[in-house]
Amino acid sequence: MATSKKDETFYPGPSRSHLAAFPPKERWDDWTELDSRAWPKRKERHYSLVPTTCFNCESACGLLAYIDKVTGEVQKFEGNPEHPGSRGRNCAKGPATLNQVTDPDRILYPLKRAGSRGEGKWERCSWDQALDDIASRIRKAIVEDRRDEVMYHVGRPGEDGFTERILAAWGIDGHNSHTNICSSGSREGYQLWMGLDRPSPDHANAKVILLISAHLESGHYFNPHAQRVIDGKANGAKLIVFDTRLSHTATHADYWVAPYPGSEAAILLAIANYLIQNDLYDRTFVETWWNWKEYLAVEHPEVDTNFSNYARLLKDEYAKYTFEFAAQESGVEAKVIAEIAQLVATAGTRFSSHNWRSVASGVSGGWTVARCLFMLNALLGAIATEGGVYPNAWNKFVPRPIYTPPHPKMWNETTWPREYPLSMNEMSFLLPHFLKDGRAKLDTYFTRVYNPVWTNPDGFSWIEMLTDPNLVGCYVALTPTWNETAYYADYVLPMGVGSERHDLHSYETHDSQWLGFRQPVMKALRQREGQQINDTREVNPGEVWEENEFWLELTWRIDPDGSLGIRQYAESQKNPGTRLGIDEYYEWIFENSVPGLPEKAAAENLTPLAFMRRYGAFEVKQKIGKLYDQVVGPEELEDTREDLLGRVFTRAAKPTGPNIVPLPLPEGDEDGRRFAGIKVNGEIKRGFPTPSGRLEFYSTTLSNWGWPELAIPSYFKSHVHPDNLQAGQTILISTFRLPVQIHTRSANAKWLDEIAHTNPLWIHPAHAAEIQVITGDLLRVETDIGYYVVPAWVTEGIRPGIVACSHHMGRWKLTDEGQRQLMATVKLKRQETKWALRREKGVEPYQSEDADTLRIWWKDAGVHQNMTFPVHPDPISGMHCWHQAVRVRVARPGDQPGDIFVDTQKSREVYKKWLALARPADKYSPDGSRRPYWMLRPLKPAREFYKLS
Numbered sequence: 001m002a003t004s005k006k007d008e009t010f011y012p013g014p015s016r017s018h019l020a021a022f023p024p025k026e027r028w029d030d031w032t033e034l035d036s037r038a039w040p041k042r043k044e045r046h047y048s049l050v051p052t053t054c055f056n057c058e059s060a061c062g063l064l065a066y067i068d069k070v071t072g073e074v075q076k077f078e079g080n081p082e083h084p085g086s087r088g089r090n091c092a093k094g095p096a097t098l099n100q101v102t103d104p105d106r107i108l109y110p111l112k113r114a115g116s117r118g119e120g121k122w123e124r125c126s127w128d129q130a131l132d133d134i135a136s137r138i139r140k141a142i143v144e145d146r147r148d149e150v151m152y153h154v155g156r157p158g159e160d161g162f163t164e165r166i167l168a169a170w171g172i173d174g175h176n177s178h179t180n181i182c183s184s185g186s187r188e189g190y191q192l193w194m195g196l197d198r199p200s201p202d203h204a205n206a207k208v209i210l211l212i213s214a215h216l217e218s219g220h221y222f223n224p225h226a227q228r229v230i231d232g233k234a235n236g237a238k239l240i241v242f243d244t245r246l247s248h249t250a251t252h253a254d255y256w257v258a259p260y261p262g263s264e265a266a267i268l269l270a271i272a273n274y275l276i277q278n279d280l281y282d283r284t285f286v287e288t289w290w291n292w293k294e295y296l297a298v299e300h301p302e303v304d305t306n307f308s309n310y311a312r313l314l315k316d317e318y319a320k321y322t323f324e325f326a327a328q329e330s331g332v333e334a335k336v337i338a339e340i341a342q343l344v345a346t347a348g349t350r351f352s353s354h355n356w357r358s359v360a361s362g363v364s365g366g367w368t369v370a371r372c373l374f375m376l377n378a379l380l381g382a383i384a385t386e387g388g389v390y391p392n393a394w395n396k397f398v399p400r401p402i403y404t405p406p407h408p409k410m411w412n413e414t415t416w417p418r419e420y421p422l423s424m425n426e427m428s429f430l431l432p433h434f435l436k437d438g439r440a441k442l443d444t445y446f447t448r449v450y451n452p453v454w455t456n457p458d459g460f461s462w463i464e465m466l467t468d469p470n471l472v473g474c475y476v477a478l479t480p481t482w483n484e485t486a487y488y489a490d491y492v493l494p495m496g497v498g499s500e501r502h503d504l505h506s507y508e509t510h511d512s513q514w515l516g517f518r519q520p521v522m523k524a525l526r527q528r529e530g531q532q533i534n535d536t537r538e539v540n541p542g543e544v545w546e547e548n549e550f551w552l553e554l555t556w557r558i559d560p561d562g563s564l565g566i567r568q569y570a571e572s573q574k575n576p577g578t579r580l581g582i583d584e585y586y587e588w589i590f591e592n593s594v595p596g597l598p599e600k601a602a603a604e605n606l607t608p609l610a611f612m613r614r615y616g617a618f619e620v621k622q623k624i625g626k627l628y629d630q631v632v633g634p635e636e637l638e639d640t641r642e643d644l645l646g647r648v649f650t651r652a653a654k655p656t657g658p659n660i661v662p663l664p665l666p667e668g669d670e671d672g673r674r675f676a677g678i679k680v681n682g683e684i685k686r687g688f689p690t691p692s693g694r695l696e697f698y699s700t701t702l703s704n705w706g707w708p709e710l711a712i713p714s715y716f717k718s719h720v721h722p723d724n725l726q727a728g729q730t731i732l733i734s735t736f737r738l739p740v741q742i743h744t745r746s747a748n749a750k751w752l753d754e755i756a757h758t759n760p761l762w763i764h765p766a767h768a769a770e771i772q773v774i775t776g777d778l779l780r781v782e783t784d785i786g787y788y789v790v791p792a793w794v795t796e797g798i799r800p801g802i803v804a805c806s807h808h809m810g811r812w813k814l815t816d817e818g819q820r821q822l823m824a825t826v827k828l829k830r831q832e833t834k835w836a837l838r839r840e841k842g843v844e845p846y847q848s849e850d851a852d853t854l855r856i857w858w859k860d861a862g863v864h865q866n867m868t869f870p871v872h873p874d875p876i877s878g879m880h881c882w883h884q885a886v887r888v889r890v891a892r893p894g895d896q897p898g899d900i901f902v903d904t905q906k907s908r909e910v911y912k913k914w915l916a917l918a919r920p921a922d923k924y925s926p927d928g929s930r931r932p933y934w935m936l937r938p939l940k941p942a943r944e945f946y947k948l949s
């Protein structure tokens with residue numbers, strides 16, 4: 001059949017991509033390729049192609065497993081062209097899923113501790129044994145009302161709310177996340193403006209793109225965003241990158257500026273000031289959508305409430321943020337900042353921007369960077385516009401599940417302490433200190449895809465906590481691979497990697513809504529062939545399970561007779577009295593709560609579940625547009641009341657149904673009405689999910705909860721501002737990621753390890769000359785609680801005077817049990833609160849069922865720098881502020897690469913110093929609550945438990 005030029009160039013599926021090499025979906029049952037190893041013979045290999053979702057970062061890109069029809073094994077993973085977010089493309093970590101599947105060192109069976117914690121002695125146990133023991137502990141804690149002693153601590157969630165609902169079913173407020181060591185800084189800044197905590201930038205259609213993150217190598221939604229940044233550039237967009245270090249993103253920039261770390265907000269405010277002073281902002285948008293009236297009412301009650309007064313006062317307010325001021329703070333030339341400001345002013349509503357991690361996770365007040373960046377969008381009206389930035393929840397689709405258990409009737413003070421009422425997420429990294437303080441203890445503690453001993457700051461305090469049975473009764477590590485924390489577990493339970501488990505995903509990759517389905521590919525294939533598979537353990541290696549089934553089974557066993565009211569949330573609706581199966585769970589969702597999917601599936605003669613198993617993703621809607629500007633229909637307005645701010649409240653029931661975009665709303669009024677929208681030019685519009693319903697230039701939340709001086713976007717000196725450093729100290733940037741590593745889970749991804757397996761200290765030639773070192777010389781980096789030893793890498797890719805060392809490295813193991821391709825074997829020594837770690841053996845070739853393990857040529861595994869960092873909780877966002885004030889010296893005789901020394905007594909002192917900076921709810925809450933109810937919070941407790949007791 002003849003094909004047109006267009007057919008040859010574009011893949012016809014939702015990727016709408018230029019790549020022509022994707023297998024057309026009609027041929028996924030029998031895809032033929034030539035066997036490269038048989039060359040020069042033309043030997044055909046036949047594959048079944050089965051989609052799943054990558055689990056190696058949070059982007060949730062689509063993968064296609066090529067399952068050899070003869071061997072029955074996955075030969076490779078490539079991109080899924082039917083996936084609207086990733087459009088058939090992946091980074092190196094996607095295909096490396098295969099390394100994780102075939103990892104010769106992976107954990108294949110449930111293990112129970114045989115010696116003392118950390119001793120490294122294990123015995124195999126059955127899943128039944130582990131489940132019964134853990135379930136009986138949890139049941140006892142629930143019955144005895146010790147529900148705050150059960151905690152689930154997640155690193156990479158990789159799903160949208162499944163486990164939160166399990167915890168809600170148990171009636172516990174036991175969710176703990178890694179977010180406060182990851183992205184809370186940015187989230188706080190965005191949430192204060194728009195009520196939602198992430199931006200969804202439309203890079204591909206932008207005229208100007210401003211990034212304060214390393215998006216082309218490791219930023220949030222890395223591959224989906226990176227490809228759209230490049231699309232934008234190809235369309236003529238100018239790219240501005242702020243990064244103290246020359247990241248891959250910076251190498252693609254039209255303007256790369258390397259500011260003094262923590263000064264970024266000063267530059268952004270200077271740009272904002274330029275727009276304000278020169279009337280280059282969108283006056284109509286600002287007048288309509290900003291909550292400027294609240295600002296005038298509180299800060300300038302002496303003037304009439306009109307926009308002219310506000311515009312005049314705005315000029316006064318920001319006049320101090322001159323280019324010269326920004327230059328002085330950042331070390332970037334004033335004329336360069338001026339050029340950038342002029343460029344931003346040309347973008348109009350096609351200004352896309354993003355700040356994720358980077359400085360927002362580095363310095364105290366890092367949240368102000370995201371807040372000041374978003375201010376530029378808010379000034380230009382570049383919000384929910386083509387080429388602008390959308391609030392994340394509008395570009396994301398989370399379907400309604402089969403069961404929604406009620407909000408837990410409790411408040412867990414260990415994760416949500418009263419000192420941090422405005423924290424973006426759980427104060428997870430303070431857990432060892434809270435337990436040592438005697439605030440709480442844990443009966444049953446789960447970690448899932450999380451390795452706090454290695455990932456968190458202050459890892460030795462975590463070891464001290466985990467090895468004290470009075471603080472932690474039973475620790476269960478749910479993990480596909482060995483990790484530093486799992487060594488201290490009571491149970492190590494093997495969980496599937498990306499191609500061995502079910503999850504649902506949706507992310508704000510662009511202006512659309514899509515749903516991705518992760519699935520065990522061998523199960524999907526067998527089902528396609530007509531076989532019945534009831535449990536992923538039937539198709540996974542060893543006894544590797546998936547978490548969905550694990551949690552449902554555990555829930556069932558916690559309440560076997562249903563008397564606690566828990567079992568009902570794990571019960572089949574089709575066969576009452578039996579446990580809910582995974583097929584029924586997803587079948588229900590795909591049939592009942594994904595608009596358009598049943599019709600699309602029926603058109604191919606498939607059930608919705610079979611459609612998702614076959615294609616792995618579904619595009620729910622394109623072009624969401626300006627939800628804030630939507631007119632609220634009369635059916636949603638009943639017995640309304642309008643307040644002085646133009647907020648309209650209604651007694652009409654909340655609209656429900658599959659077409660409703662999830663939109664958290666401001667609180668209702670005292671009469672029990674709910675927020676309906678805001679009055680704009682005589683019409684009621686949906687507005688933004690903030691307390692005012694508008695974009696919040698002025699945060700009444702900050703003002704009312706003890707931070708009036710920060711109520712509007714502003715700049716203040718961070719904990720590593722030059723004024724706060726001692727003589728001889730410099731700044732260490734420790735947060736940047738290696739593009740081909742995956743925190744804990746890539747330690748045996750051999751293709752990735754070969755590319756990146758070390759983390760030397762980036763140091764500028766001028767700085768290196770000053771301390772007389774060259775590349776490879778050993779340095780001691782001294783923090784407030786200890787030091788680490790690392791080789792120097794002299795490079796011009798870093799701002800002079802600042803040093804940087806990447807995350808992802810320094811993996812270690814205490815015994816031979818572990819991922820041997822990137823974990824060094826170390827010895828730990830302890831003398832009371834003083835800890836030392838020394839490498840005994842680097843990485844070496846070894847014999848295994850994978851012949852490549854004998855070809856390992858690298859020895860280094862880098863240094864575990866996070867161990868030497870004390871906790872730095874930002875008093876507002878709760879974010880751990882990663883940047884460290886350090887002294888960098890030439891190593892001493894006897895120092896060895898990877899050496900670590902820490903005194904946990906000192907880490908206690910630093911913890912107390914930062915804790916004292918907090919403004920607790922007891923003293924500052926304006927209404928006797930623990931936290932503003934409107935603020936986002938995973939697993940919200942019932943409303944009455946927001947009251948301080």
Ligand code: SF4
Nearest residue numbers: 054057061091094223
């Ligand atoms: S960006 Fe890479 S690691 Fe992340 S989901 Fe996509 S392919 Fe996987």
